[in-house]
Amino acid sequence: MFYSTNLNAELVSFSQALLKGQAPDKGLYMPMTIPIIPLEEIYAFAEKPYYQIAFEVTHRFLAGEIPDDDLMTIVKDAYDYEVPLEYICDRNYVMRLDQGPTASFKDFAARMMGRLMQYYLKKENRKLLILTATSGDTGSAVANAFYKLDNIDIVVLFPEGEVTARQRKQMTTLGKNVRVLALDAKFDDCQALVKEAFADSDLIHLPLSSANSINIGRLVPQIVYYFYAYARLHDRDHDEKAVFSVPSGNFGDMMGGVLAMKMGLPVKKFVIATNENDEFPTYLNSGIYEKIEPSRNCISSAMNVGHPSNLARLIALYGGMMDEKGTIHKDASMEEMRNELWSVSISDDQTRQTIADAYRQYELLLEPHGAVGWAGLLEYLKSIPENDSAGQLCVSLETAHPAKFPEEIEKILQIEPELPPSLEGIDHLSEHVSNLENSYEAFKNYLLETF
């Protein structure tokens, strides 16, 4: 069962939490108990294909709610692409989570979430209307994952000036049940319109739900690749623990990792690397939390978050309580948190320098988000005694394909990143997109007229 981090809502099953998105008390759903995977089973993942590991990990949260055969069909279908673990130096690896259909790690969550929603909606003969605001990657991953699903309509709102040309095309070239609205506004404005729609009693007849990272259905699939990487890379002769470095914005990715650790994955430290939005590293050091409003614009645009929406979950996991506005009502255990997490803010200058150095030293091609992760890992290794850093297994996450952010890479490296097959030809496809005025009245009228 799943509880709300605001502690003022009924317990729900996984499928209820998935279809609701946010809890009625505006909290986020979290599992009451965290299932443990024995070490022997984790070791045995080493020989299993990714989808099989996805099955083994996720069925522990879904047991009794979906037959094994149906879950297996879903994970096989969702995870039909590679998850490369690229060796870099010492015992440091980069896990490339960028081989899915929209070339960002958000495919991992969106593809499984879409299929699970479809499964439960069909069973209950219901429909959903998903509203999603995006700064680029969520919109494209969710639109792609939900495209042509029978029981789901989706409306994506995006700020015209804040997404790259390719990110835009990944959303606007689909059509059918995917409706895309371009706004001359900021991401925060798009997000505010969606929030207002959820709270509007005039829209109560619409089966609204959300696909943002507040949805528990996005979190559970993001636990899997931490198990996968550890199982593939660990040295069985020594009971070793891994360090994972996660470039973080809304903290959904990192929460997947922390949950994996609580499920028994041997982790020494999570490095939580942010861009110049440094509210979390500051909090971890000082114990004082202050959001950054408005958030700072950095080249790792998907991480321009001044108040991570998953932070309430992290605080809950460490025994505290934070409400949806970011006010802490009960302190988390800072000692336990500092034991397991290490956090650092990486400036845009350092991000650019990291892209240049990684390419020159190791022919490692990183885009700005992955570069924040890699820079964070290097900072962490510098901060610990050399004896400990030598021989330490480290995995840094690359969360998008370099071809998704070609502008910055061309400027820094004077090379044009090669397109993955999923992005080929996309620049020339025609668009299905409407412009929307940045006003709630306009958005509401659009919803009432369209649905």
Ligand SMILES: *Cc1c(COP(=O)(O)O)cnc(C)c1O
């Ligand atoms: C969304 C995104 C992130 C941040 O992930 P969170 O789960 O929000 O912390 C990092 N990199 C890329 C490329 C993204 O699209």
